[in-house]
Structures are given as structure tokens and as C-alpha cells.
Amino acid sequence: MSLAQGWKLAQLWYGDRLSPQWSPMSAEQAESVFRDVGLVGEFWKLAGQASAR
Amino acid sequence: MVRSLSKGLTMNIGRKLRESDLDARVRQFVYRHIIRREKSPTVAEMAKGLSRSTKLIRGSLSRLSESHAFMMQENGELWRAAPFSCIPTAFPVKVGKHSWFGNCIWDALGIPAMLGEDARIEGSCGCCNYQMPVEVKGGRLVAGKGLIHIAVPAREWYKDVVFT
Numbered sequence: 597m598s599l600a601q602g603w604k605l606a607q608l609w610y611g612d613r614l615s616p617q618w619s620p621m622s623a624e625q626a627e628s629v630f631r632d633v634g635l636v637g638e639f640w641k642l643a644g645q646a647s648a649r
Numbered sequence: 650m651v652r653s654l655s656k657g658l659t660m661n662i663g664r665k666l667r668e669s670d671l672d673a674r675v676r677q678f679v680y681r682h683i684i685r686r687e688k689s690p691t692v693a694e695m696a697k698g699l700s701r702s703t704k705l706i707r708g709s710l711s712r713l714s715e716s717h718a719f720m721m722q723e724n725g726e727l728w729r730a731a732p733f734s735c736i737p738t739a740f741p742v743k744v745g746k747h748s749w750f751g752n753c754i755w756d757a758l759g760i761p762a763m764l765g766e767d768a769r770i771e772g773s774c775g776c777c778n779y780q781m782p783v784e785v786k787g788g789r790l791v792a793g794k795g796l797i798h799i800a801v802p803a804r805e806w807y808k809d810v811v812f813t
Contacts, residue, residue, distance in 0.1 A: 599783060602797045603790040606758035610732050613763045614680055616673055620716035630803070639802045 597635060605633045668712065674699055675709045679719075679730050684764070687747055689727045689735035717807050732759030739775075744768045754783070754797050761785045 597605070608629045612618055621629070623642035630640040678698055682690040692710070696703045710727070713719040720729040727735040734740075734750040740757035742749050744766045751757025754772055761768035770783040775798070783793035801808075 597797045597799070599793045599795065599797065600790055602755060603758050603762075603785065606732075606755060606762040609755075610759035610763040613732070613759070616677060618676075620718060626803075642803050 597633070601633050601635065605629070605635070608632060668709070671699075671701065671705065672709050672712055675706065676713060676719075679727065680733075683730060683733050683735075683749065684747075687749055689730060689733070691726055732756035732763060739773055741771045742768050743771070755799075758783070758785070 626642050627640065630636070675695060678695055679690060682688075682694070682698075690698065692703050692706050695701075695706045699706070707725065710719060710721060714721055718731045719727065722728040722736075729735060729752055732751055732755075734752045734756065736750070738750040738752055740751040740754060742751055742757050742760045744761060744764060749760055751760055751770070754770070757770045757772065765788075767786045768784070770785075770793075772781045772783055772793075773779060774781055774795070781793070781795050784791050
């Protein structure tokens with residue numbers, strides 16, 4: 597991915613990490629974030645995993 | 650029998666709520682400590698700071714590790730509290746006079762994203778160590794060249810996280 601995509605991904609992934617209400621994303625939510633950044637395809641699938649990072 | 654089942658269920662729910670509350674407190678304690686002191690707290694420091702036994706703290710860290718956001722070293726101390734690495738890596742991140750390490754470029758970018766601050770990441774190429782600094786300013790990427798290469802498909806990231 598480009599650095600610009602990496603920065604956008606980091607913002608979506610970690611922007612709320614300090615919130616006391618934060619909870620791990622589901623696999624579906626994580627895949628949605630990847631799609632928002634333009635990361636699509638089999639490589640970015642998390643099917644079958646309970647949560648991501 | 651109905652009374653003991655109900656009591657068991659209530660105790661189980663109570664325990665889950667206490668665990669959930671402790672886990673939230675441990676998360677916040679760890680992040681505040683890392684941000685303030687630029688290093689992760691030890692289990693003993695967490696126990697003292699939160700007035701809990703090391704056994705309870707280790708239980709909490711184990712639960713927090715289920716999502717891989719926290720990860721532990723073999724010695725029982727923190728290895729990662731995403732996006733922070735708790736050990737030195739090839740991705741140092743400077744924010745003003747403070748510095749931390751990210752586990753990879755994604756995590757390194759996650760530090761200014763999390764803190765909402767300007768940052769400089771002294772990244773380097775994974776194969777040849779060629780210097781590839783990246784800079785974030787005013788919420789925007791203002792300097793940096795190259796690509797981010799992720800070698801492992803997403804569903805396999807945690808099979809060997811060090812390799813990933």
C-alpha cells in the first residue's frame with residue numbers, strides 16, 4: 597500500500613485507541629476499514645477471526 | 650436448585666463485570682504510563698499503581714491479549730500495547746521531545762494518529778536498512794517516500810507475529 601493509505605489506515609485503526617470505551621473491532625469491522633482505505637481482495641480477508649488487533 | 654443456579658449466574662455476571670472493569674483500568678494505566686514515561690510499566694508497577702495483585706493483573710493482561718492489541722513477552726512483561734512496542738524496534742517515533750517505538754510502520758503511524766500530534770518516524774527499509782523517514786504534520790502526511798509492504802495475508806498475521 598502507499599504511505600498515504602498507511603496513514604489513513606493508522607488514523608482509522610488507532611484514532612480512538614485511547615478512549616476508555618474502545619473495544620476491539622470485529623473481523624467485519626476491520627475488513628470495512630480496509631475497504632475504506634482501498635485495501636480489497638482476498639489478501640485483506642479476516643473471515644473466521646473473532647476480532648482484530 | 651433454582652436458587653443456587655440463579656446465585657451462580659449472578660456470581661458469574663458479577664465476576665465478568667469486575668474483570669471488564671479491571672481490564673479497562675489496566676488498558677488506561679498502561680497507555681498513560683507509556684505516554685508519560687516513554688516506556689511500558691512492569692507487571693509489578695501495574696499491580697502497585699492499581700492496588701491489585703500481580704495474579705489479577707496477569708489475568709487481565711491475558712484477556713487483553715486475546716485481541717492481540719496487547720501481547721506479552723515470554724518473561725511475562727508487555728511486548729506490545731498497540732500501537733506502541735514495549736521493546737526497541739526499527740521504527741522510532743519522535744513527537745516533540747518524546748519518543749516511542751512502533752512495531753512496524755503501520756503501528757508507528759498509529760502513534761501520531763492516536764495522540765493527534767505531529768511526528769517524525771525514522772523508518773528504514775526492511776531489506777537494506779535504507780533510511781526512509783516519514784513525517785506527519787497537522788494531521789497530514791507531509792514527507793515520506795516508498796511503499797508499505799505487508800508480506801502476510803491478513804488472516805495469518807498472528808500465526809507468527811514477529812515474522813509478520
